[in-house]
Amino acid sequence: MFETLTQAPGDKILALMGEFAADPRTDKIDLGVGVYKDENGVTPIMSAVRKAEERMLSGAKTKTYLGISGNKGFGAAVLDLVLGDAVARNRVRIAQAPGGTGSLWVLMQLVNRARPGATIWLSDPTWPNHQPIAENAGLKVASYPYFDAATRAVRFNEMLAALDALGRDDVVLLHGCCHNPTGANLTNAQWDAVAASLARTGALPLIDLAYLGFGDGLAEDAYGTRKVVESVPEALIAFSGSKNFGLYRERVGAAILVARDAASADIANSQMMNIIRASYSQPPDHGAEIIRVILEDKDLRAEWEAELDLTRARMIRLREKLAEAIRQRSNSKDFDFIGEHRGMFSLLGLPREAVDHLKVTNGVYMIGDSRINVAGIPEDRVGVLADALIAAIK
Ligand code: LMR
Numbered sequence: 001m002f003e004t005l006t007q008a009p010g011d012k013i014l015a016l017m018g019e020f021a022a023d024p025r026t027d028k029i030d031l032g033v034g035v036y037k038d039e040n041g042v043t044p045i046m047s048a049v050r051k052a053e054e055r056m057l058s059g060a061k062t063k064t065y066l067g068i069s070g071n072k073g074f075g076a077a078v079l080d081l082v083l084g085d086a087v088a089r090n091r092v093r094i095a096q097a098p099g100g101t102g103s104l105w106v107l108m109q110l111v112n113r114a115r116p117g118a119t120i121w122l123s124d125p126t127w128p129n130h131q132p133i134a135e136n137a138g139l140k141v142a143s144y145p146y147f148d149a150a151t152r153a154v155r156f157n158e159m160l161a162a163l164d165a166l167g168r169d170d171v172v173l174l175h176g177c178c179h180n181p182t183g184a185n186l187t188n189a190q191w192d193a194v195a196a197s198l199a200r201t202g203a204l205p206l207i208d209l210a211y212l213g214f215g216d217g218l219a220e221d222a223y224g225t226r227k228v229v230e231s232v233p234e235a236l237i238a239f240s241g242s243k244n245f246g247l248y249r250e251r252v253g254a255a256i257l258v259a260r261d262a263a264s265a266d267i268a269n270s271q272m273m274n275i276i277r278a279s280y281s282q283p284p285d286h287g288a289e290i291i292r293v294i295l296e297d298k299d300l301r302a303e304w305e306a307e308l309d310l311t312r313a314r315m316i317r318l319r320e321k322l323a324e325a326i327r328q329r330s331n332s333k334d335f336d337f338i339g340e341h342r343g344m345f346s347l348l349g350l351p352r353e354a355v356d357h358l359k360v361t362n363g364v365y366m367i368g369d370s371r372i373n374v375a376g377i378p379e380d381r382v383g384v385l386a387d388a389l390i391a392a393i394k
Pocket of ligand 1: 034
């Protein structure tokens, strides 16, 4: 039967991860996959996570099933973290899901049940996995203007004009914060305008919230999501705990739906439960239980927030250092945007040849579209990296 198959495209981000690992050079620099790294180049287990795991190991009494929506305490705590008091909880339902990707998958399947073949509008550019997840769910994919390659800022007027032209059958995927891959984000005033546009047109927002706390702070990064759900009758949110809790391989996230009222929330939720049961039945618990323990415990939560603050401050410092090093060497402000962007990524706007040159000549790895993960900038070799970048675009 397999003779009917043809080679499927690989994932460029995960493929680059493999290429980097196989490169024998000891001075190689990994600016590829979106994984946080500390000053030793290590993706650490956060101290609050370790303590929560120890507590779980000694206290756990059973491994029996938890049910289709997963860990209930996790669900309640994540809703408070994401929504604050933005929307009455009787209109909201949450299902723990395998990572941000699993959450997006569940929510896009749900959209396709509500509006088979609906169009989902993605930012141009967006995370490369959005399109395949949407297409696998049966949705049509279109894009709205987002990033201005010349100024490295958001083309907000064009974005808003595109959103204003949508209707009730459309879905708009928005990055809740820390836009991936560009690093260029909406201001609060721009979020207000997006929320007002969605309220006017009736297009359904699906917010991908994979980097909460990596931009300007937990509450600051939730501003757009909260504003949107306050403004519209229906919304979807895909939350990820991979980055902000450093739980990548545990695959922990949540699919959140906001409906007009409790009765329609129940119906939409029954479809969501049906989708999950017929795919992976129930989510794995380990990562969700870690997050529940941390968020419900005052001390562990404070410890986690403090570590997240340090993580964010380090990424901002690395951004500023690289921007400054390039400015000093090139005597131009062309790369100042790196210091102004927020989150884990910036899209440098380099031609493909420069990206390849950096990999081959300098062992500097970034995604082919020239997205860099700022957490991979080596703090003690910022000058070396700046020299390599400047040489590559000369
Ligand atoms: C990324 O964009 O690098 C991360 O979200 C990891 C992934 O799964 O692609």
